[in-house]
Amino acid sequence: MRFNQFLKETLDHRDDDHFSANMNTPLRENAFDISDNEKIKLIEKDVTNILDTLGMDLTDDSLKGTPKRVAKMFVNEIFSGLNPKNMPNPSTFENKYKYNEMLVEKNITLYSSCEHHLLPIVGRAHVAYISNGTVIGLSKMNRIVDYYAKRPQVQERLTIQVVKALQDALNTDDVACVIDAKHLCVNMRGIRDIESSTVTAEFGGTFKKPDVKKEFLGYLNLDATF
Numbered sequence: 450m451r452f453n454q455f456l457k458e459t460l461d462h463r464d465d466d467h468f469s470a471n472m473n474t475p476l477r478e479n480a481f482d483i484s485d486n487e488k489i490k491l492i493e494k495d496v497t498n499i500l501d502t503l504g505m506d507l508t509d510d511s512l513k514g515t516p517k518r519v520a521k522m523f524v525n526e527i528f529s530g531l532n533p534k535n536m537p538n539p540s541t542f543e544n545k546y547k548y549n550e551m552l553v554e555k556n557i558t559l560y561s562s563c564e565h566h567l568l569p570i571v572g573r574a575h576v577a578y579i580s581n582g583t584v585i586g587l588s589k590m591n592r593i594v595d596y597y598a599k600r601p602q603v604q605e606r607l608t609i610q611v612v613k614a615l616q617d618a619l620n621t622d623d624v625a626c627v628i629d630a631k632h633l634c635v636n637m638r639g640i641r642d643i644e645s646s647t648v649t650a651e652f653g654g655t656f657k658k659p660d661v662k663k664e665f666l667g668y669l670n671l672d673a674t675f
């Protein structure tokens with residue numbers, strides 16, 4: 450009986466599938482025709498409408514600032530990675546120390562938002578590359594993860610976008626990214642599984658080779674089963 454209930458819930462949530470084959474965030478061509486300030490004003494009205502429809506009293510002291518606060522948060526913070534003007538400048542350097550081994554930056558804090566429910570995705574990203582003559586500042590790797598995370602996202606696409614951005618910056622295919630994250634849309638609603646987390650991985654260039662992949666995953670204490 451419990452299994453049937455589980456199956457039913459799973460089927461009921463099949464539209465929740467966090468799969469997307471396209472690595473580009475689906476943005477309209479005219480996405481930036483209006484300014485951030487204009488967006489904030491429009492979203493403020495929209496949030497007012499949602500709360501009002503839900504029956505909230507927006508004259509209450511605690512609530513009256515909420516629509517504007519949410520609108521500013523959407524545009525300036527949690528969805529600021531939609532706008533290419535906020536893309537971090539991936540300053541790179543010549544590899545003077547001739548370090549030709551793998552560089553791994555692990556446990557990068559990740560906050561994103563699921564584009565199916567607009568609820569948080571919280572986890573860690575682990576990024577690695579093997580230099581072919583160019584190196585990148587370590588904090589830039591965090592910033593690239595953060596930039597792509599600050600969009601309505603699906604985890605698969607985020608993983609691929611991080612790899613692609615670093616491949617472009619470092620001028621090499623030899624980049625990999627693993628993301629391990631909890632999706633609050635799975636944890637706090639729907640199937641309400643508090644424990645589960647989702648792991649996605651993208652291995653570029655030489656990282657596709659089993660021994661290189663194994664070395665990378667060894668640094669993360671994950672085994673090479675994916």
Ligand SMILES: [Zn+2]
Pocket residue numbers: 465563564565566567568632634635
């Ligand atoms: Zn979701």
